[in-house]
Amino acid sequence: MSRPPLPDKPQCDHNAWDKLRVRGDSWILQCRMCPSKFKNSQKNITDKQCSQFAMTERCDAGASCSMLHLYKNDKKAKEKAEEVRGSGSASGGSGGGSGESDDSVDSVVKAVVNEVLL
Numbered sequence: 001m002s003r004p005p006l007p008d009k010p011q012c013d014h015n016a017w018d019k020l021r022v023r024g025d026s027w028i029l030q031c032r033m034c035p036s037k038f039k040n041s042q043k044n045i046t047d048k049q050c051s052q053f054a055m056t057e058r059c060d061a062g063a064s065c066s067m068l069h070l071y072k073n074d075k076k077a078k079e080k081a082e083e084v085r086g087s088g089s090a091s092g093g094s095g096g097g098s099g100e101s102d103d104s105v106d107s108v109v110k111a112v113v114n115e116v117l118l
Contacts, residue, residue, distance in 0.1 A: 006039040014034060017030065018030050027039070029070065
């Protein structure tokens with residue numbers, strides 16, 4: 001029971017993509033707005049990437065831009081970081097309001113984000 005192959009181009013009309021996985025020369029991108037995914041070579045994706053969006057994560061053409069809007073930081077890493085940050089502040093810690101507990105939570109968040117992105 002193998003999965004059907006992923007399409008080689010976007011199958012939805014949204015233009016907000018996260019790099020989900022890299023395998024060799026292939027990138028798998030997932031839409032931020034729906035569960036749509038597609039797979040293509042790194043070269044094909046970077047050739048079709050919006051240069052304005054790549055620098056600023058903003059584009060004058062918006063969602064109607066014909067080039068891919070690929071976010072630098074994936075949404076799942078941000079969500080995971082927020083979960084860790086939320087659980088760290090909910091425990092209260094022994095910092096008693098000092099900056100030390102925030103620093104330790106920030107270091108955990110950075111470690112989780114790095115783990116997810118790598």
